[in-house]
Amino acid sequence: MMKTLTRLDDIAEPFNNAVVTVGNFDGVHVGHQALFQKAIEKANVLGGSAVVLTFEPHPAHVLKPNVLFPLINTHAQKAELIWETGMDDLVCVPFTREFAAIPPDIFVKKVLCHTIGMRTIVVGPNHTFGRKREGDIALLKEMGLIHGFEVIVLDWVQYSTVGISSTAIRNLLTQGKVEEAAELMGRCYQLRGKVIHGRDRGGKLLGIPTANVAIGEQICPEFGVYVVTVGYNNGVYSGVANIGHCPTFENQGLSIEVHLFDFNQDIYGCSIQVNFVQRLRGETKFPTPGALVGQINQDIQNARNTLSNRR
Secondary structure (H helix, E strand, O other): OOEEEOOHHHOOOOOOOEEEEEOOOOOOOHHHHHHHHHHHHHHHHHOOOEEEEEEEOOHHHHHOOOOOOOEOOOHHHHHHHHHHHOOOEEEEEEOOHHHHOOOHHHHHHHHHHHHHOEEEEEEOOOOOEOHHHOEOHHHHHHHHHHHOOEEEEOOOOEEOOEEOOHHHHHHHHHOOOHHHHHHHHOOOEEEEEEEEOOOOHHHHOOOOOOEEEEOOOEOOOOOEEEEEEEEEOOEEEEEEEEEEOOHHHOOOOOEEEEEEOOOOOOOOOOEEEEEEEEEEEOOOOOOOHHHHHHHHHHHHHHHHHHHHHHO
8 A cells, every 4th residue: 555654754765766756736737747757667677766846835825825826636535546557665855945945955855765765766758847947857867877866757648639637637626627637637527625514595595405515725617516425424415416606696706506416414514525526507586496497407417418418
């Protein structure tokens, strides 16, 4: 099982023949997965360990604290997804301004070589690192000759004509293109959060109970209605989700409401995982609650049909 270390000081001795890949890995997308797979293959050849070095919090939250920068994954989810790829070890470095100020050559020498014991590094073609991102692949190769490590550079993993990246995924999600985002990630986009008390219109007024989900720093897809599956208590349930301001009732705050099919459990205060399968429609203001109910029932039927066809 993959070991997780949260500080470089927790590494008592260098890993054996470490094959390292370094990055934020927000989204753990298909491009990241290619890096991990190559690291695992190389570690098997060397009889060593495939090691991921990542950071928490995301550097953008430290270096630009006043700029909104929503994440694709929570840190816990990112660790789970990396574990599922088969990597041996995850080193999560607390990211601070002091750490960001480390010159790239010192980062390679002291952190990667001396502390982690790097024998090989696997990176993408645009990899940069160290203070002000001054380090690049050319510096890595130069230092590899000095310190005796190999540099493996993988080509871009393409989707259609777009290079797969965390930025591309964020852009797709903000446009509601969850199916295209799923192609880049290799899975559906997932929001995680606790079920909180809302205005209870779904059950009492409309007759369609919903779970209101509170989320943290994750990116929110474009407003609208989505086909979803929901993970809860080791089970997976089908449903529809609405993201928006509930214009029919002239709400002011953002809400994420999920209606689960054939489900009657009390889940207030519980954590759930909402997987976005497909966008059905945009957010709409209806003339009456009855008109809204009619559309929701149609959304439910459309969602059932969509999920049935995926099986």
